[in-house]
Amino acid sequence: xxxxxxxxxxxxxxAFVGQFPATAGELFFGKxxxxxxxxxxxxxxxxxxxxxxxxxxxxxxxxxxxIGGTVSAAVRFAKYVREKxxxxxxxxxxxxxxxxxxxxxxxxxxxxxxxxxxxxxLPPAEQGNEKIARDVAWISVQKIIGETITLLNSFGTPRFxxxxxxxxxxxxxxxEAEMAxxxxxxxxxxx
Numbered sequence: 001x002x003x004x005x006x007x008x009x010x011x012x013x014x015a016f017v018g019q020f021p022a023t024a025g026e027l028f029f030g031k032x033x034x035x036x037x038x039x040x041x042x043x044x045x046x047x048x049x050x051x052x053x054x055x056x057x058x059x060x061x062x063x064x065x066x067i068g069g070t071v072s073a074a075v076r077f078a079k080y081v082r083e084k085x086x087x088x089x090x091x092x093x094x095x096x097x098x099x100x101x102x103x104x105x106x107x108x109x110x111x112x113x114x115x116x117x118x119x120x121x122l123p124p125a126e127q128g129n130e131k132i133a134r135d136v137a138w139i140s141v142q143k144i145i146g147e148t149i150t151l152l153n154s155f156g157t158p159r160f161x162x163x164x165x166x167x168x169x170x171x172x173x174x175x176e177a178e179m180a181x182x183x184x185x186x187x188x189x190x191x
Contacts, residue, residue: 025066027053035061042069042077042099051080061087061191062107065114068098071121071144075151078106082155087191090114097171102148105155105182109191112179118165118172121145158182 025040027050036059038050054062062081068074081088081103088107090096096104097117104116121141145166152161158181164172174182185191 025050025069029053029057029059033057033059035059035063037063037065038103039065041067042074042103044070044073047073047076051076054080054084058084059086061089062103063089063091063094064096064100064104065091065094066096066100066103068100071099071102071148074099074102075147078102078151078155081106082108087111087185089188089191090116101161101165102151105152105157105161107184109184110182111185111188111191112174112183116174116179116182118161118174119168119170120166121148 025038025042025046028037028039030036036054036057085108086106087109088104089111090104090113092113094114095117096114098119101116101118104110104112121144148165149162160178161182164174164178
């Protein structure tokens with residue numbers, strides 16, 4: 001298998017970055033700012049700062065290694081990736097799970113060599129009056145589902161992705177065949 005110098009540098013960088021688990025989402029920019037690694041959870045309180053950093057550097061490729069996070073923050077992140085026409089990549093040995101899947105699917109070109117994992121949406125933990133909290137939680141979940149469907153439709157996402165998200169009560173890892181259908185390029189050098 002032939003690798004370009006860019007692929008080699010990115011692979012080495014990912015191996016190094018992957019050794020340090022992140023408690024907050026972090027961006028690691030490549031030397032020329034053409035690419036960036038996003039690692040860690042996607043959190044509402046940090047999304048403005050992350051998007052600001054991306055806006056300053058304007059990378060064209062984002063490598064994802066995230067357990068997910070808050071759906072509302074991931075929706076903003078995904079909209080940004082699509083608006084800026086960024087490409088997305090899950091490298092071999094890396095995982096993009098839960099809300100991170102929205103960001104991956106937002107990529108103009110996508111390379112999925114690692115794991116893409118989704119699950120059903122869960123309502124926030126109940127607080128205070130149980131019935132009121134449950135009703136508010138389900139209204140919130142329905143709103144998130146509606147926003148997610150609208151967002152994924154705008155990306156031209158295949159129907160089977162919706163089926164996996166909304167019917168998987170536990171974690172669902174996409175198969176190699178499904179990843180091949182979601183991947184739009186066959187190598188990093190095509191991006």
